Amino acid sequence: GQNIDQPTEMTATEGAIVQINCTYQTSGFNGLFWYQQHAGEAPTFLSYNVLDGLEEKGRFSSFLSRSKGYSYLLLKELQMKDSASYLCAVRDSQAGTALIFGKGTTLSVSS
């Protein structure tokens, strides 16, 4: 089976850096994704990790450690528009190409 854990809520201030952690357990790991979802909207793709290490894309970076079943999403220079839910999702090789989502972390950015 699969199990994905991430914090329910986080708060931060504009200009700050925030790290959202995700731990997972899967039968067969085949990639980890981070998505951003604003209320009432569909998720938008942020990052993909399949090998260990850090992937940087502008203000967002994502890290993966397969041996630890651990990932984090790092958001730098926070902006008010970054207030959203951040979903960690894992592709389980036994589930084909479908994604298994965590419950999401709601990030609130204040001025």
Place this chain on the structure above:
Amino acid sequence: GAVVSQHPSWVICKSGTSVKIECRSLDFQATTMFWYRQFPKQSLMLMATSNEGSKATYEQGVEKDKFLINHASLTLSTLTVTSAHPEDSSFYICSASLNAGVEQFFGPGTRLTVL
């Protein structure tokens, strides 16, 4: 970029009626489409995986006779909620991938309210 549309955006129906939701890939051919359901303040729950021209694969606990999925072409998949009840009220989101590629492209979602 790849665009996925859903229709309708929102729908309100009476209990006992059936509702059809369409998911279209607008600028690419999607060999695989996925249907998710999201209840308020919950994450996306995978309902089923559909491949063009074959029967959908349903996740455990999802009634295939209640949630009918048809993937008749490489650009269209439909989800029909049959005999809808208030507990079926939810946000239904589809996604599509190209040739089992890495990224899934999500539609804007359909909010279903059953009275």
